Amino acid sequence: AAGIAGAPAPFDKGGVKVALVTFISAGDFFQAYQAGATKQAKALDIDLQIFSGRQDAAAQRDQIEQAINLGVQAIIIDHGQPEALKDVAQKALDAGIKVVAFDVNLDNPKIPQVEQSDHELAKAALGQAIKDNGTSFQAGYVYVAGFAPLDRRDEIWDETRKANPGIVEKARWGTVNDTTAISTADQTKAAFQANPDISVVFAPYDEFARGVKLATDELGISGKVKIYSADVSTADITEITAEGSPWVATAATNPAVVGAVSVRAAAKLIAGEDPGHNIVVKPVLLTQEDLRKNGIKTIEELDAKLPAFGQSDAATASWIPSN
Ligand code: SR1
Secondary structure: OOOOOOOOOOOOOOOOOEEEEEEOOOOHHHHHHHHHHHHHHHHEEEEEEEEEOOOOOOHHHHHHHHHHHHOEEEEEEOOOOHHHHHHHHHHHHHOEEEEEEEEEOOOOOOOEEOOOOOHHHHHHHHHHHHHHOOOEEEHHHEOOOHHHHHHHHHHHHHHHHOOOOOEEEEEEOOOOOHHHHHHHHHHHHHHHHHOOOOOOOOOOOOHHHHHHHHHHHHHHHHHHOOEEEEOOHHHHHHHOOOOOOOOEEEEEEOOOHHHHHHHHHHHHHOOOOOOOOEOOOOOOEEHHHHHHHHHOOOOOHHHHHHHHHHOOOOOOOOOOOOO
C-alpha cells in the first residue's frame, strides 16, 4: 500500500480496507454502482471487498458479520431490509467500524444515508408524464414495497394522483428478484390483458421499465403506451431511443457517481471528517426526444454532455482524488 501524499491518516500510509455489502447485485444499476465504488476506492488506495447479495436478508447479515471479522475500517451497506440490518450495523459501529448506508434506512444518527433524491426523481418523471399525457389517463404502476427508494418514489406517485384525480391507477404489479425485468414482463402482460385501456406506465426502476417494454413489444401495443421510469444505463439508452420505443423518459443519476460518493463518505468518516448525514446525488430528467436529438448512445456521452450527471460534489474533500 502506497498511501496518498498529504492525505490525513490513515490514507497517508495506505492499507485501508472497506467492505461493500450489497443486497441486490444483478442489473445495470447495481453493476455500475459497484464499478464506480471500485474506481473511487482505487483512487483512494482503498482495498475494497465487495460482498454480493442475492436478495437474501440473512446472507447480508452474515456478510456484515464477516466484514466485521475481517477488520475493515468501514462498511458500506447497499440496499437491504432495515429490520434485518440495524442491530448488525450497530455491532459494526460498536467495534469502531464506520458505516455508510445507501438506499436502506438504518435510522441511526451515526450512519450517513446516501440517496438519489427520490422525491425529486419521481417528480421529474411524473412531471414529464403529465406534460406528455395531460392530467387524465389510465395508468399502470410497477412497485414493490419495502425498498427505501421505491417507497420514497411511491410517496410522490400517491401525491400526484391525489393532486390529479383524472390519473387512474388501473393496475399495480412488480417483482424484485434475480430476473426482475423478465418477471415484470410476465406480470405486465397479464395486467394489460386485464386492462387494455392503460396508456401510461410509471415504472420507477429501470429493470421494471425494461420488463414493461418487453411486454408491450411482445403484445404489439408499444404504439399506444408510454413508459416513465427511473435509472439509466447504456443498454437502457438503446431501448429508449429504439424506433417506436414506448419508453419515453427516465429520471436518473449516474449510478457510478453514487458508488463513488458512497466510498468518499466512508473515507471521510475513516479520516475523522463529517460527510453529512443525508448525502444526496441529484437526478436529471432524460427524455427520448432529447437523447435522440443529441445523438446520445452511451453513459459516457451523457457524462460529457451533462456535467450534473457525470459528477457530484457530495462527500468531496481536497485530499480525495476524483476518479
Ligand atoms: C429495488 S430498488 C431499485 C432502485 O435502487 C436504486 O435506488 C435504483 O435507482 C433503483 O431504481
